[in-house]
Amino acid sequence: MELNSQSTIYLDYASTTPVDPRVASKMMEYLTPQGEFGNPASRSHRFGWAADEAVEEARSHVANLVNCDPREIVWTSGATEADNLAIKGIARFYKSKGNHIITSKIEHKAVLDPCRQLEREGFEVTYLDPNEGGIITPEAIKEALQENTVLVSIMHINNELGTLNDINSIGRVVKDHGAFFHVDAAQSTGKVDIDLSTLPVDLMSFSAHKTYGPKGIGALYVRRKPRVRIEAMIHGGGHERGMRSGTLATHQIVGMGEAFRLAKEEMENDIIRINSFHAEFLKEAMKIEHAYINGDVKNKVPNILNISFNFVEGESLIMGLKDIAVSSGSACTSASLEPSYVLRALGRKDELAHSSIRFSFGRFTEEADVKRTIKILGNVVERLRELSPLWEMHLDGIDLDAVEWDTH
Amino acid sequence: MAYSKKVVDKFENTLNNPQAFKVGKFDPKEVNVGTGMVGAPACGDVMKLQIKCEQKGNTHVIKDVKFKTYGCGSAIASSSELVEMLIGKTLEEAKEIKNKEIVDALELPPIKIHCSVLAEDSIKQAIKDFESKQ
Numbered sequence: 193m194e195l196n197s198q199s200t201i202y203l204d205y206a207s208t209t210p211v212d213p214r215v216a217s218k219m220m221e222y223l224t225p226q227g228e229f230g231n232p233a234s235r236s237h238r239f240g241w242a243a244d245e246a247v248e249e250a251r252s253h254v255a256n257l258v259n260c261d262p263r264e265i266v267w268t269s270g271a272t273e274a275d276n277l278a279i280k281g282i283a284r285f286y287k288s289k290g291n292h293i294i295t296s297k298i299e300h301k302a303v304l305d306p307c308r309q310l311e312r313e314g315f316e317v318t319y320l321d322p323n324e325g326g327i328i329t330p331e332a333i334k335e336a337l338q339e340n341t342v343l344v345s346i347m348h349i350n351n352e353l354g355t356l357n358d359i360n361s362i363g364r365v366v367k368d369h370g371a372f373f374h375v376d377a378a379q380s381t382g383k384v385d386i387d388l389s390t391l392p393v394d395l396m397s398f399s400a401h402k403t404y405g406p407k408g409i410g411a412l413y414v415r416r417k418p419r420v421r422i423e424a425m426i427h428g429g430g431h432e433r434g435m436r437s438g439t440l441a442t443h444q445i446v447g448m449g450e451a452f453r454l455a456k457e458e459m460e461n462d463i464i465r466i467n468s469f470h471a472e473f474l475k476e477a478m479k480i481e482h483a484y485i486n487g488d489v490k491n492k493v494p495n496i497l498n499i500s501f502n503f504v505e506g507e508s509l510i511m512g513l514k515d516i517a518v519s520s521g522s523a524c525t526s527a528s529l530e531p532s533y534v535l536r537a538l539g540r541k542d543e544l545a546h547s548s549i550r551f552s553f554g555r556f557t558e559e560a561d562v563k564r565t566i567k568i569l570g571n572v573v574e575r576l577r578e579l580s581p582l583w584e585m586h587l588d589g590i591d592l593d594a595v596e597w598d599t600h
Numbered sequence: 601m602a603y604s605k606k607v608v609d610k611f612e613n614t615l616n617n618p619q620a621f622k623v624g625k626f627d628p629k630e631v632n633v634g635t636g637m638v639g640a641p642a643c644g645d646v647m648k649l650q651i652k653c654e655q656k657g658n659t660h661v662i663k664d665v666k667f668k669t670y671g672c673g674s675a676i677a678s679s680s681e682l683v684e685m686l687i688g689k690t691l692e693e694a695k696e697i698k699n700k701e702i703v704d705a706l707e708l709p710p711i712k713i714h715c716s717v718l719a720e721d722s723i724k725q726a727i728k729d730f731e732s733k734q
Contacts, residue, residue, distance in 0.1 A: 505644055507672035511611055522644060522672070531644065542642040575615055579623055579676060581648035581668040582641055597640030 201516045201561045205402075205554030206351055206379060206496050211447065212404035212555070218450045219406065222246060222443040232440045233431065243442045250449020254398065254411055257381060257452045260388040266412045266432045267445055271378035272302040273425075274397035274412035275345075277436065278374040279306040281422025282343045282395070283315055286372070290340035294371075296320040296328045297537040299347050302397075303376055307345070316340075325488025326355040326538055330365045341371045348386075348396075349379035352521060352534040352550060353487030354496025356384065363392030372420060378402055378410075382455030382462060383493050388413060394420045400444070404555060405451030409444035412436075462555050463494070469553045469562045470494035476566040480573055482586075486521075486535055486548055497551045498535075500544040503583040504576045509549055512572035516565050521548040543592075603673060604707035610677035622683045624666040626650045634730025636722040645671030645715065647679050649722040651686065651694075653730055659690045660730070667722075674712040678702050678719040691727050 202210075211219075221227045222243070232247045234240025248262070255262040268274045283293060295307055297319045307317045318336045322328055328346050337344075344366045349356055359375050366373040374395040380386060381403045388396065396413040400406055414420050414435065428437040474497065477483055482502040498521070501509060506522030521532030522545070531545035551565070577583040582592060614621040625648075628635045632653050639646040647669045653660040665686050669679040681702050686694055699716035702708070708716060 503670065505671050505675075508611070508676055511608070511673040512615060514612075542644075546641070546644040572615075575618070578618055579615065579668055580670040581637065581646050582670045584625065584648075584668060592641060597642070597646075598638050 199515055201565055203551045203553060203557070203561070203565060204517045204519055205557070206354070206550065206552035207519055208401050208407065209404045209554055210556065211401075211406055212451060212454055214454060215405055215447050215450045219443045219447040222446050228442070230442075232442055233429070243440075246442055247440055247445050250445045253449040253453040253456075257456045258377075258386040258388050258396070258398075258413065260413055261416060264388075264413050264416050266414055266435045267440060268410045268412055268436055269408055270401075270410035271300075271376065271397045271399035272410075273436075274399075274410050275300070275302040275374075275376055276306045277412050277422060277425055278395040278397060278414075279303065279343065279345055280310065280425060281435075282372050282374065282420075283310050283313075284423040285421050286342050287315075290338075290342035290371075291315045292338045292341040293317045294320065294333060294336045294341060294344045296322060296346055298322050298326060298328070298350055298353075298534045299345065300351055300376060300378065302378075303345050303347065321539075322355075322537055323488075324538055324540075325491060326350055326353040326486070326534070327488055327491055328357050328362070330358065330361040333362050334365050337365070337369045337371065341369065343372045343374060345374040345376070347376040347379075349377070349383065349493055349496075350487065350534065351379050351496075352532060353498050354379075354492040354494075354552075355487040356491055356493060359393060360391055367392045379493075379496075381452060382459050383495055385459075388415075395422075400448035400451055403451050403455050406444055406447040409441060409448045411448070458555070466553050466557070467494045469557060469559070470497060472559075473497060473551065473553075473562055473566060477569065480570055483573075484544060486538065486540075486544070495553050497553075499549055499551070500535075500540075500547040501549070501573050502544065502547055503580045503586060504573055505546050506548055508576055509547075509572060512576055513549075513565075513568060516568065518552075519550045521550070522546045602709065604709075606706045607674050607677045607708065610680050610706060611673045614676060614680040621680050622665050622667060625668065626652055626664075626666050631733050632730075634726040634728070634733070636725030636727075636729060638718055638721045638725060639671070641670065645669070645675045645718060647671070647675065647718050647722045649679065649682070649719075649726045651723075651726045651730060653691065656690070659692060660734075662686050662689050662691070662694060671715065671718075672712070674706070674708055675715040675718065677706055678708070678715040679722070681705050682719040682723060686723065691730070694723055695727060697723060 228242040230239025230243040232244040251262040378399040486498040506520035535545035637648045652664040699720040702716035
């Protein structure tokens with residue numbers, strides 16, 4: 193692929209993926225005067241009918257990947273909007289039923305921020321700690337459930353760690369209690385099997401651009417049997433059965449549909465390749481002294497690998513890895529100057545959050561990229577440690593935890 | 601983080617050629633060596649700066665410098681920039697160095713100004729340590 197002929201190796205697929213060229217060419221058919229540019233809501237001519245047909249076909253592709261009824265899929269602008277619609281939509285519609293929500297400290301901001309907003313509106317929210325492996329257990333959910341709990345929102349795959357929550361077991365606990373269960377599955381499609389016909393899940397958020405589709409489009413699964421109702425956030429025309437108004441973005445929707453159709457076709461192949469990259473990368477990276485994996489390595493997806501290289505700061509490591517595109521939980525790479533809240537929630541020292549790097553592999557990653565990255569990585573970590581006073585102190589046998597630091 | 605070319609170059613040069621850029625250590629027990637260490641691992645940056653001084657008239661001149669820095673790219677670049685400014689300066693002149701000079705030399709973005717403050721603190725501490733030994 194062209195992506196790899198460039199000098200920079202892209203290992204940040206968990207942040208976004210390139211659009212699969214097959215998806216992009218399909219999207220092109222729905223834009224120009226020669227294409228099907230019509231408004232899917234136009235009922236009076238063939239331009240509208242053709243666009244509507246394309247939208248419904250895409251809806252079937254999305255439904256097919258996660259095994260649900262196409263009528264249970266609501267188009268949104270992305271997973272952030274889907275999370276907002278699910279969480280605020282349930283809370284506001286069913287507020288007479290209860291005002292307590294359960295979520296976790298390692299959720300994406302697209303879940304945490306709507307919860308904070310609901311707190312301002314009078315809801316009570318419990319933010320659960322993950323275990324040290326970055327997993328939210330069904331037991332933790334069970335303990336947190338209250339009589340007035342109306343909604344539980346837990347992510348399927350954590351975007352920073354790649355850890356995988358058992359949404360089947362969590363869902364059973366939640367449903368036994370009679371609350372609604374929302375799952376943010378932005379990182380899941382094309383990575384793990386999802387079968388909504390058997391999963392006890394009421395709402396699930398999806399994103400196109402993490403699965404080789406375009407940015408700016410996502411979907412929310414809203415269960416029909418038994419029927420789950422939500423209060424809309426956007427009004428104006430009653431599109432998507434009143435749950436999300438606004439003219440449907442045909443080309444974006446077609447792109448998401450095609451991306452999800454391809455995900456179903458290529459998932460097995462993608463997983464085999466990425467599994468082997470993961471195994472090789474892990475084996476080699478663990479040869480570097482004082483490298484620690486963040487998140488339970490036995491309970492995660494292989495496309496995301498989060499490693500802390502102690503005594504080296506993450507942003508400087510990223511700068512040292514200048515031909516490799518990766519991301520870090522280091523404070524220095526964030527606008528807030530706070531280290532990753534996800535890594536901090538694991539209960540490890542802040543230093544390890546500052547030293548963390550997330551590598552994420554994808555469909556266009558090649559073995560040569562992995563080999564080259566490993567080679568560069570070992571070298572840069574070694575050179576940065578030569579520069580690190582902490583490494584020097586460590587070699588001199590000084591316990592860094594016992595030092596009285598001049599905190600600023 | 602959009603860094604200036606100056607930060608990137610300084611960082612890369614220091615990383616690729618540590619000896620030439622004064623990365624290393626002096627024996628802190630030597631009487632003509634002053635050591636300053638500022639920052640904390642939990643905050644994401646620690647700078648260690650050492651000066652080696654020589655008597656000249658009634659003052660001391662910084663003859664050589666060594667440093668090590670744990671921190672983001674601009675923290676490493678800021679230390680390296682400071683080190684370059686120090687050699688040949690009297691302690692009085694070194695005390696006058698302000699973080700603003702580092703900010704200007706590297707065109708640090710506003711969010712990274714604290715790196716230059718840390719660098720300024722490190723030379724102040726090193727001088728204090730040296731003076732306490734005399």
